Amino acid sequence: MATMIQAIRMALAYGEQHLGVTDVYGEDVGPPLGGVFTGSMGLKTAWNSPLDERGIIGFAIGLAMGGQKPVAEIQFVDYIYNTIDLLKIAGNTTWATAGDWCVPMVVMTPVGSGIRGSIYHSHSFDAMMTHIPGWKIVMPSTPLDAYGLMLAAIKDPNPVMFMKPKALLRVRPPAEDQLIPGEPNDEKVLKDMIDAPLGDRSAWKPRWPKLEDYTVEIGKGRIRRAGSQLTVVSYGRTLPLCLQAANELAGEGIEAEVIDLRSLWPYDWDMITASVRKTHKVLFVNEDTEVTNFGEHLVRRAIEDFFYELEAAPKLLAGAHLPGIGLADSLEMASVPQLASIAAAIRELAAEVP
Amino acid sequence: MSKPHLVSSKSGFTLAPELLVKMHDLMVRTRSLEERLIKMYKQNDGFFWIGGPGEEAFNIPLGLLLNKGQGPKYDYFHGHYRSMGVLLTLGADPIDALRQMKNTASDPFSGGRNFCGHASIKKWNVAPISSPIEVQYSIAPGTALGNKRAGDGITVVTGGDAGTAEGDFATCLVWSSRPGNELPILIVVTNNNWGISTAADTQHGDRVIADRGKAFGMKTMVINGNDPQESYLKIKEAMDYIRKEKKPILMEARVSRLYGHSSASGANFVTNEEDPLKTFEDRLEAAGILSKDQMKRIWYIYNEQMLADAQKVRLEPQPSPDSIWDHVYCGQKGKPGRYV
Numbered sequence A: 001m002a003t004m005i006q007a008i009r010m011a012l013a014y015g016e017q018h019l020g021v022t023d024v025y026g027e028d029v030g031p032p033l034g035g036v037f038t039g040s041m042g043l044k045t046a047w048n049s050p051l052d053e054r055g056i057i058g059f060a061i062g063l064a065m066g067g068q069k070p071v072a073e074i075q076f077v078d079y080i081y082n083t084i085d086l087l088k089i090a091g092n093t094t095w096a097t098a099g100d101w102c103v104p105m106v107v108m109t110p111v112g113s114g115i116r117g118s119i120y121h122s123h124s125f126d127a128m129m130t131h132i133p134g135w136k137i138v139m140p141s142t143p144l145d146a147y148g149l150m151l152a153a154i155k156d157p158n159p160v161m162f163m164k165p166k167a168l169l170r171v172r173p174p175a176e177d178q179l180i181p182g183e184p185n186d187e188k189v190l191k192d193m194i195d196a197p198l199g200d201r202s203a204w205k206p207r208w209p210k211l212e213d214y215t216v217e218i219g220k221g222r223i224r225r226a227g228s229q230l231t232v233v234s235y236g237r238t239l240p241l242c243l244q245a246a247n248e249l250a251g252e253g254i255e256a257e258v259i260d261l262r263s264l265w266p267y268d269w270d271m272i273t274a275s276v277r278k279t280h281k282v283l284f285v286n287e288d289t290e291v292t293n294f295g296e297h298l299v300r301r302a303i304e305d306f307f308y309e310l311e312a313a314p315k316l317l318a319g320a321h322l323p324g325i326g327l328a329d330s331l332e333m334a335s336v337p338q339l340a341s342i343a344a345a346i347r348e349l350a351a352e353v354p
Numbered sequence B: 001m002s003k004p005h006l007v008s009s010k011s012g013f014t015l016a017p018e019l020l021v022k023m024h025d026l027m028v029r030t031r032s033l034e035e036r037l038i039k040m041y042k043q044n045d046g047f048f049w050i051g052g053p054g055e056e057a058f059n060i061p062l063g064l065l066l067n068k069g070q071g072p073k074y075d076y077f078h079g080h081y082r083s084m085g086v087l088l089t090l091g092a093d094p095i096d097a098l099r100q101m102k103n104t105a106s107d108p109f110s111g112g113r114n115f116c117g118h119a120s121i122k123k124w125n126v127a128p129i130s131s132p133i134e135v136q137y138s139i140a141p142g143t144a145l146g147n148k149r150a151g152d153g154i155t156v157v158t159g160g161d162a163g164t165a166e167g168d169f170a171t172c173l174v175w176s177s178r179p180g181n182e183l184p185i186l187i188v189v190t191n192n193n194w195g196i197s198t199a200a201d202t203q204h205g206d207r208v209i210a211d212r213g214k215a216f217g218m219k220t221m222v223i224n225g226n227d228p229q230e231s232y233l234k235i236k237e238a239m240d241y242i243r244k245e246k247k248p249i250l251m252e253a254r255v256s257r258l259y260g261h262s263s264a265s266g267a268n269f270v271t272n273e274e275d276p277l278k279t280f281e282d283r284l285e286a287a288g289i290l291s292k293d294q295m296k297r298i299w300y301i302y303n304e305q306m307l308a309d310a311q312k313v314r315l316e317p318q319p320s321p322d323s324i325w326d327h328v329y330c331g332q333k334g335k336p337g338r339y340v
């Protein structure tokens, strides 16, 4: 079964073949490398851009206005910060022109910790990005969702930010996920077809499987585990950890419902509402720094909407409010939520009595 | 439009008298609009004025030479807040600029959301003009690639001299001249020697901005943007080259700034800079193309028209408060819910 990075690459291949994607570009995105995480190997429209993040975002806006369909990559989200005013323009152009222009573009970028990336390869961008209206924002936690969300992003007539949780790019899908439509059953066969060989790859060409359309609607979450005692809402790297913690805690008699938000904007408040009305307790988990965190917005909304139904204060478990994530294993582990801290937070919330 | 007379050979004009007369007409129309906008600001019929009086001799020829239409087969124009002359020349109705000044619901460029001079006309490939200095230079290469793929369309981007200190200017030079992937783009800097109150020579060691293009192997031009004939001929030469070669040109046009930076600095006429329209009128008269009386009449007609339009706009309603929710997303109208 495909890894998330293979799924993203297949989605882009499908996008080129069937959805009019004209340009997949960014730093080291084209041949010979095909992306620092191999996300764009073998794509026919992939090309290398100058090392200029402002140029990458500006060019995408221009391509979108010029009748093209770009998927632009920022190599690491840590380097997107000097493009913020251009991200704002992508997000406000339709509004500022009273609907005259639409800006159909996708930006994809690896986010978060998990690869011992130190201070400048570990940032999250949830809070910053959700502060820029006019965009849609997604972050998958499984390969199938990555495929479906990328196709949704490409089809959307608005700018879409596709955040790739770097810690999950090479993990295998969960048992309950189906194959990506068209994907061969055997992962070795898939690898042979779409992964470039090591060394000289100048003569190599991918053989894409006969991929099919599969869309995950932007704004729809997914219940990854049903439970009755509390609701855990997460996305990206921390999602599988929440799931694992919830499964382990079932042995202690704690039944947590785990929601994968999948889209940060718009997000599936209906799903959260239905779950919290059942469990009366909610924990939000993400790894962005905790002050002015996107999860804080969700906490506020939970308080406003569910105050009289809650049996405990809504909680947020997030990254420490620090200037960066340190390189040493001990530092990274202490900076962002891990299995143990998530399990502890679930246990504590479950134990609360009103 | 007045009937042209015979051109005197000493005038230095080589363009057809009909074209000169047409350019004059459009220049007066543009100036008249700007002066009406300033009056509206001063009479409290708008919150802020910024515009391009002093740049007509460049903007009108540019507007005449753009190949107008929608989509990448046609030229794209990425202007800035001094570009109204280009848009009027393309065919925009001055009353719409007045509407934006008065931020009425009927403002077709932004529905009362944006400053005057911040137009957007998708049906003619006029990219939305936004306030952040220089961002259009990062965006324009993208439409130029669309042009290159679709045929003979080109992209034109304009902005001021002080803004060239921003990284976006370098971005534009780099992305337009990638070896083997050069883009059909006319990169224009309208150099008025000022960034608000800061004189260019106190901040810029590059005496000739256009020279920066040379490092990228691109053709460069420095022109007198106060001369409509020179502007017309040089812009045409540049566009012909770009359309044929599919390569960029960096053009620096020296222009005047006749009412200061914006209403924030008073918007009063300055007397120590050349007024290109006055110069042009003197030449037209000397060449026997238009008489003083004929020109006076053109001014009168436009001034009256702008006044009547301004009075009309004054009565048009402001946008409804509910309209804030429209167009957050493509094709979306009406309040989608506070959090969507």
Ligand SMILES: Cc1ncc(C[n+]2csc(CCOP(=O)(O)OP(=O)(O)O)c2C)c(N)n1
Residues within 6 Å of the ligand: B082, B131, B132, B133, B134, B159, B160, B161, B162, B163, B164, B192, B194, B195, B196, B261
């Ligand atoms: C990024 C940014 N910084 C600052 C400003 C405020 N500002 C508006 S116009 C201007 C000066 C621009 O000068 P120049 O580029 O020479 O153009 P000119 O106005 O002279 O035509 C400044 C600093 C802005 N709009 N955007």
